[in-house]
Amino acid sequence: xxxxxxxxxxxxxxxxxxxxxxxxxxxxxxxxxxxxxxxxxxxxxxxxxxxxxxxxxxxxxxxxxxxxxxxxxxxxxxxxxxxxxxxxxxxxxxxxxxxxxxxxxxxxxxxxxxxxxxxxxxxxxxxxxxxxxxxxxxxxxxxxxxxxxxxxxxxxxxxxxxxxxxxxxxxxxxxxxxxxxxxxxxxxxxxxxxxxxxxxxxxxxxxxxxxxxxxxxxxxxxxxxxxxxxxxxxxxxxxxxxxxxxxxxxxxxxxxxxxxxxxxxxxxxxxxxxxxxxxxxxxxxxxxxxxxxxxx
Numbered sequence: 001x002x003x004x005x006x007x008x009x010x011x012x013x014x015x016x017x018x019x020x021x022x023x024x025x026x027x028x029x030x031x032x033x034x035x036x037x038x039x040x041x042x043x044x045x046x047x048x049x050x051x052x053x054x055x056x057x058x059x060x061x062x063x064x065x066x067x068x069x070x071x072x073x074x075x076x077x078x079x080x081x082x083x084x085x086x087x088x089x090x091x092x093x094x095x096x097x098x099x100x101x102x103x104x105x106x107x108x109x110x111x112x113x114x115x116x117x118x119x120x121x122x123x124x125x126x127x128x129x130x131x132x133x134x135x136x137x138x139x140x141x142x143x144x145x146x147x148x149x150x151x152x153x154x155x156x157x158x159x160x161x162x163x164x165x166x167x168x169x170x171x172x173x174x175x176x177x178x179x180x181x182x183x184x185x186x187x188x189x190x191x192x193x194x195x196x197x198x199x200x201x202x203x204x205x206x207x208x209x210x211x212x213x214x215x216x217x218x219x220x221x222x223x224x225x226x227x228x229x230x231x232x233x234x235x236x237x238x239x240x241x242x243x244x245x246x247x248x249x250x251x252x253x254x255x256x257x258x259x260x261x262x263x264x265x266x267x268x269x270x271x272x273x274x275x276x277x278x279x280x281x282x283x284x285x286x287x288x289x290x291x292x293x294x295x296x
Contacts, residue, residue, distance in 0.1 A: 004019075004152075004160065004162070006019070006154050006158070006160075008155075017154045017155050017158070018154075019152040019153065019154055019160070020152070020153050020154075021077055021078055021129045021152070021153065022077055022129075022151075022153060023077075024077060025075050025076060025077045027077075028075045028076075028077060028127060028151060029047070029060055029061065029075045031159060032061070032073065032075065032127055033047055033061055036061070036063055036073075039159075039161060040063075040065075040071075040073070040125060040149075040226060040227065041065055041066050041226065041227030041228065042063035042064065042065045042066075042071045042073070042125070043063055043064045043065075043108075043109060043113075044061065044063050045061075045062040045063050045064060045104055045105065045108050045109075046059075046061070046062045046104060046108075047060070047061055048060065049061075049062050049104075051090065051093050051097075055093055057089070057090060057093070059072055059074075059090045059093075059094075060072075060073055060074050060075050061073035061074075061075075062094075062101070062104065064105060064109065064113065064117070065123060066222070066227065066228050066269050067118060067121075067215050067217055067222050067224075067228070068113070068116045068117055068118040068217070069117075069118050069121045069122055069123050069145070069215070070094055070101055070117060070118075070119070070122045070123070071122070071123045071124075071125060072087055072090050072091050072094060072122075072123070072124050072125070073124075073125045073126075073127065074086055074087040074090070074124070074125075074126050074127070075126075075127050075128065076126070076127075076128035076129065077128075077129055078128065078129035078130065079128065079129060079130045079131065079132065080128060081132065081134075081135070083126045083128055083135075084124075084126060084135060084138060084139065084146065084148075087124040087126055087146075088124060088142075088144060088146075090124075091122060091123075091124045091144060094122060095119070095122055098117075098119060101117070102114045102117055105117060118217065121145050121168065121169065121215060122144075122145065123144075123145040123146070123147065124144060124145065124146045124147070125146075125147045125149060125226075126146070126147070126148050126149065127149045127151055127161075128148075128149075128150065128151070129150070129151065129152075130150055131148050131150065131164050131165070135148060135164075135165075136148065136164060136165045139165045139167055140165065140167055142167065142169070143169050144167075144169045145167065145168050145169040145213070146165070146166075146167055146169070147163060147165070147166045147226055148163070148164040148165040148166070149161055149162065149163055149164065149226065150162045150163075150164050161226075163211060163225055163226045165211065166211035166213060166224075166225060166226060167211070167213070168213035168214070168215065168224075193278075194235055194238070194239075194240075196279070197240060197276060197277075197278065197279060197282065198235055198240060200279060200282055201232065201240060201242070201276065201282060202214075202232075204282065204286075204289065205223040205230050205232075205289065206223070208229075208289060208290065208293045209225075209293060211225055212224070212225060212293075213225075219233065219234075219267040219268075220232060220233050220234075220243075220267040220268040222268060222269070224296070225293070225296040226296065227245070227296045228245065228268070228269045228270070228296065229244065229245050229289075229292040229293045229295065229296035230242055230243070230244055230245075230270070230289065230292055230293075231243040231267065231268025231269055231270055232268070233266075233267050233268065238277060239275050239276060239277045240275075240276040240277075241266075241273060241274070241275060241276075242273070242274040242275075242276060242285070243261070243266060243267075243268045243269060243270035243271075243272065243273055243274075244270045244272045244274060244288055244289070244291075244292040245269070245270050245271075245272075245292045245295050245296060246270070246271070246272040246288055246291050246292050246295070247271070247272075248260035248261075248262060248271055248272045251272060251288070256275060257274065257275055257281065257284065258272060258273065258274055258275070258288075259272075259273040259275070260272065260273075261273045270292070272288070272292075274288060
């Protein structure tokens with residue numbers, strides 16, 4: 001993993017834990033599939049899924065992400081220039097076989113999940129020992145949603161993942177300027193101050209780092225690296241609700257500003273609710289946004 005070193009420290013000194021690759025591609029696939037929701041934010045559906053006799057292939061892993069997007073996951077032990085092209089080949093097959101995929105989701109996750117599959121943003125996740133600069137450039141030029149994830153093993157029981165590149169398949173958001181419209185636009189009956197707050201929140205979340213993708217759903221907007229780190233509900237009369245992947249037990253909760261919603265039904269993902277009414281609230285929430293972004 002580029003630039004990252006891991007050390008085991010004791011009172012007598014520090015010993016570097018050398019990174020290594022897996023023994024085989026199957027080992028990488030097995031580790032990720034066993035813990036796919038924790039590692040990638042994707043619910044596992046199937047392994048080595050056959051695309052039929054005409055297409056003649058097998059998809060390494062199929063899954064459904066937090067926002068209902070279909071996901072193809074392809075693995076390589078080391079560097080392989082063909083991993084992106086192979087994954088896109090399977091992603092195209094998947095888009096052409098929507099009914100078959102929805103049937104699989106219904107069998108594995110139930111009819112509710114099948115009815116909420118979001119075909120506007122199917123994703124390809126490539127997990128490999130490394131990627132070339134040509135891979136990264138190709139992903140950024142492509143119209144599909146693609147994530148390149150580098151892995152390394154440390155010692156006998158540590159797995160490291162690093163997102164090398166992540167694109168949503170949509171034109172990049174404009175930085176540093178006011179856009180004429182935003183997915184967070186408020187309704188006509190709401191105040192100009194709330195509209196300004198919604199715009200500022202959108203720009204803040206998109207500006208947390210490279211590779212932030214904004215995914216629009218009917219009931220919320222997800223801001224995503226490899227996984228969601230913030231979900232924003234449509235503006236209410238006087239406030240915006242943001243849900244973050246931050247452990248509420250590690251936050252000093254403030255009534256009217258932050259709330260533990262663990263186990264409570266709400267749109268989007270995340271257990272910490274942040275209520276924003278003013279630009280000052282947005283400033284107060286900056287550290288929480290950064291913590292959730294880092295966790296993703």
